[in-house]
Amino acid sequence: MTSRRYLKYRVTETDKKVIRKFLVHKKFSSSQLHNLKNKGGLIFVNHRQRHFNYQMKTGDEILIVMSVETPSDLIKPMPGQVDVIYEDKYFLVINKPPGIASLPAKALTSKTMANIVKYYLEQNGENGTIHLVTRLDRDTSGLMVFAKNSYAHSMLDQILHSDHFQKYYLAIIYGHMEPESGLIDLPIGIDQSAFYLRTIDHDNGKPSKTIYKTVERFSRGSLLKLKLLTGRTHQIRVHLKASGHPIFGDYMYTNQEEPLINRQALHCAELKIVHPVTGELLDLQAPLPEDMTRLCQTLRG
Structure with a gap:
């Protein structure tokens, strides 16, 4: 399944006004800008399509239609239990049980959290592209973060080893x-x-x-x-x-x-994340599992 992501902003007085600079300030990576320009992405300002060099004004509304992400065939969707701790349109946080790997090893087809999350996303009408932000050892339990698109993945990566x-x-x-x-x-x-x-x-x-x-x-x-x-x-x-x-x-x-x-x-047991898009402080917790x-x-x- 493929799907598009939409990002909406209102231009403030302190924002960069040229679209390219505006997006860089919003933490778009160079590869994301490339994909937006060359792989079918669209930019609208006040409902009119614009290009990277367009000069915006304070109060303008900008809509970014992200380029389509096609899920890789290397990770097969597999049904399984997903204990959702937090979810929005940007990322998903789950509570992983012990005894299951985060990602498939090369040449292996055993069920992992990535396979299960891909199935979960596709069953909920989401893009099944897997963007693993944090991983856990097979026998370590607890909170794992999956981004839902490359933009959210990039935003989370940039704060991953910070106080945010x-x-x-x-x-x-x-x-x-x-x-x-x-x-x-x-x-x-x-x-x-x-x-x-x-x-x-x-x-x-x-x-x-x-x-x-x-x-x-x-x-x-x-x-x-x-x-x-x-x-x-x-x-x-x-x-x-x-x-x-x-x-x-x-x-x-x-x-x-x-x-x-x-x-x-x-x-x-706990993740404290400053949401990279909304700025909200998320305090996410997973209770101590039964065996511990x-x-x-x-x-x-």
Whole structure:
């Protein structure tokens, strides 16, 4: 299914008045401007079609008809459960269960959240093009963001690692962090023993920062709330292992089975997003899943 997106603005006194400059100020990328000009996009000012060099005035109404996006055949729509936390015409936030990947791996046709979200969008008359803004490991649960078009994707990407897009996780760890709150600032690189693992690498690793706070202490574990300041692969898992307090059930980084939970006890619990189009502050939350809730109850004794 293909569909068009419409964006409406009213030109204010402080806005750029030439259409091209106006759109650049509204965070249109060069590729989006190219597609708008060369791939069937349309621009109307006060209901009359105009071009990039048109000079607008304060109070003018501008309507952008985005070029058509054709969904890729590489991701097949597949029915499945979608726990919608937030949705508007720009993006979709879902609560991902553990045990399902975010995106298909190459040459694999197993069901992933991308396949399920594509089916969901198409069933609701939306364009099925997948724009994954944030992803989670297969066995990490919680909030994921999908943009509904390339413009929204670009807008979200531009704020992804800023104060306008804050990601908070809950993790259950072995032992107790000392001090109970603080900053883990350790560079992360690829583990030379296995390409899919990450490790602390002071020579070649990328800067990585995680803020943590102890929410609850148990006799042999703790519930932490963590905020990502950077977005490295497996960042929280690697940082907590390096601190001496790995996550319960994280076999990949502990090499030990955990009878109390069959996956890493890590959950993306909250997103605070300043909506890149409307400016609204969104505080989106996903409750602690059942298996992590049971683990907390067990550890409380």
